[in-house]
Amino acid sequence: MSETSSNVSGATPASPEGSGWGVTLKLSADTVDDATPIFATAxxxxxxxxxxxxxxYRWSLDVExxxxxxxxxxxxxxxxxxxxxxxxxxxxWLCVSVRHKHTGVVMEASRWVTVQEDESFRRPPLPSADAPSVVEVKDVSMIFNxxxxxxxxxxxxxLALARHELKFKEFRALDHIDFEVKRGEAFGLVGTNGSGKSTMLKIIAGVLDASEGSCKVTGTIAPLIELGAGFDMDLTAKENIYLNGALLGYRKEFIDAHFQDIVEFAELQNFMDMPLKNYSSGMVARIAFSIATITEPDILIVDETLSVGDFLFQKKCERRIKELVQSDGVTVLLVSHSIxxxxxxxxxxxxxxxxxxxMVGPTDEVCDAYKRLAG
Ligand SMILES: Nc1ncnc2c1ncn2[C@@H]1O[C@H](COP(=O)(O)OP(=O)(O)O)[C@@H](O)[C@H]1O
Ligand SMILES: [Mg+2]
Structure with missing residues (x-):
């Protein structure tokens, strides 16, 4: 604390005397929880x-x-x-450099801020046996030819196809999978690459039909499954927000009312009239995430989409997912490369x-076993 307050530094003039102005930096807080935005004001x-x-503005942090x-x-x-x-x-360490465009004089001011573990978030408690199920996967198998x-x-x-010489074999991507997700849970799917996680989520989202078994879903789903699914790359970002929103079941008036929030969350204010094909995959991920989470769906499905966005955006998504997990009744299904x-x-x-x-069970048990055997 003492370090923070002693660093309420005033002007540090690059050209010491006589420039006639100075700068101080104020922060919205000296201490914040992880992934909470800090506003620095010069x-x-x-x-x-x-x-x-x-x-x-610039920041730095010494990590070992x-x-x-x-x-x-x-x-x-x-x-x-x-x-x-x-x-x-x-x-x-946060620092602002203010440069006078005509005289070239630069003034700097800096402050320290402590970012601590977010302790307010608690994983949802294990559901009771009689809690209502929102996803029931019963003996599901998926066979691809x-x-x-x-x-x-x-x-x-x-040529082989024309000569009827093409032979297919069956590939079992999922083999007798059984689990239930209860209302309000945050449920994770892990497994090494190619294990069938995305296939499972697609079956839950209704994008694929299971070859065997059944999958029952109760409630509205906001699926973030495949990057660019539900987008038309030739349309602008703005048009795509309406298109994707419609696919998620939102009415035009609803999207009108939330358009600004979506754009602001995605931090793409200046790119709305650009065709999506000129966007980077990270930018597409931002838009997809913003649209899917602007309201509270009954079930939010997130499939590694987060790994595409940049570092800071991932944090922002994590915070939003946590908000949804903490609000009553939202169920989150999460597949992430980040255990x-x-x-x-x-x-x-x-x-x-x-x-x-x-395995299926409490997070620590399953993740520990997974890390031991896979890692
Ligand atoms: N449409 C498809 N046709 C044939 N094989 C597929 C298809 N989709 C997925 N697969 C195969 O199914 C397996 C599981 O894939 P996937 O569900 O994407 O795994 P994960 O998400 O765990 O990495 C992989 O071997 C993949 O190649
Ligand atoms: Mg996958």
Missing amino acids: HVEGAVEWTDLEFR EDGPLHGSSGVYDDQSQWGFIPPQTGSF IASEQFNSLKEYF DLVERICDRVCWIEKGKMR
Whole structure:
């Protein structure tokens, strides 16, 4: 605490005397929980025109293993506030450089902020046996027909197809899977690559029909399954928000009313009229996540989508998922390549390996076993 308050530094003039103005930096808080935004505000005093100034904010954090972490805001004209989402816990240094465009004089001010573990979040408690189920997966198997030979070219493949020489073999991507997800749970799916996790989620979302067994879902689903599913790459981001919203069952008036929130959450205010094909996959992930979570669906399905967005956006998504987990009645199904995320959020986990169910149970038990055998 003492370090923080002693660092309420005033101007640190690059050109010491006589420039006639100075800057101080104020923070929305000295201590915040992990993944909570911090607002840094530059206060400029003295004889200077606001419009003559440009602002650049930067942060850094010394981490032991991978060296220091740094980041910056880019240069803003006339922007005295910056919102920063800390990527992890620790003591962050935040600094503003204010440059006078005509004289070239630069003033800096900095502060420290402590980012601590978010302790307010609790994984949902294990459900009672008689809690209502929202997802019932009963003895589900999924069989894909795949070509049994390898072809060296598409031409070879079509020749074989034309000659009726193409042989298929059955591939069992899921083999007798059984689990139930209760209302209000945060349920995780883990398993090494190619184990059938995405296939399972697609069956739950109704994108695929199970070859055997049944899957019953009660309530509305917001699926974040495959990047770009439900998007048309030739349309602009704005048009895609309406298209994707319609696919999720939202009315036009509803999207009108929430449009600004969606755009702001995605932080893509300036890119709304750009066709989606010019977006990076991270930008598409941002939009998809914003649309899917703008309201509270009964069931939110998240399939590793988060890994595509950048670091800070992932944190923001995690915070939003936690909000949904904590609000009554929302059920979250999470597949993540980050076992940490599953461990932080989920109360129960199902482990699927090469299409077969290995374990289902409380998060710590399943994740520990998974880490021992897979890691
Ligand atoms: N449409 C499909 N046709 C044939 N095989 C598929 C199809 N979709 C998935 N698979 C296969 O099913 C297995 C499981 O895939 P997937 O569910 O994507 O695994 P995970 O998400 O756990 O990485 C993989 O071997 C994959 O190649
Ligand atoms: Mg997958």
